[in-house]
Amino acid sequence: KICLIAACLIVLPVISFAQDLNADIEQDYGVYLADLFVIAPHRRRGIGRALIAAVARQCRAEGGRWMFWSVLKRNRGARRFYRTIAPELKDIVVCAAFGEGFDSLAGEGE
Numbered sequence: 001k002i003c004l005i006a007a008c009l010i011v012l013p014v015i016s017f018a019q020d021l022n023a024d025i026e027q028d029y030g031v032y033l034a035d036l037f038v039i040a041p042h043r044r045r046g047i048g049r050a051l052i053a054a055v056a057r058q059c060r061a062e063g064g065r066w067m068f069w070s071v072l073k074r075n076r077g078a079r080r081f082y083r084t085i086a087p088e089l090k091d092i093v094v095c096a097a098f099g100e101g102f103d104s105l106a107g108e109g110e
C-alpha cells in the first residue's frame with residue numbers, strides 16, 4: 001500500500017540505520033530519516049504520516065527503537081506536521097558540512 005502511494009508523485013523517504021553513541025538514549029539502534037517530501041497537491045491526506053509510520057515499523061522490525069529527523073526552522077508547515085508525531089527537541093544542535101567546508105573536511109589527511 002505504501003509503495004503504491006509512493007508511486008503517486010511522492011518522493012520516498014531516505015533513511016539511514018545507525019547505532020546510537022549517545023548515552024542519553026537507552027535504546028542503541030534506530031534510524032535517521034534524511035528526507036521526506038510530499039508534493040503539495042497531495043499533502044494533508046495522511047501520506048507523509050503513513051510513510052513515517054512505515055519507516056518506524058521497518059525500523060522496529062529490524063530491532064530499532066528510535067527515529068530522528070530534522071527540518072528547517074523556517075519550514076513552519078513541516079514543523080507543525082512533525083509536532084503531531086513527536087516533540088521538537090530543544091537540546092540538540094544539528095551540524096552540517098557542505099560546499100567548501102565539506103571539501104576541506106574531506107581533504108583532511110589526504
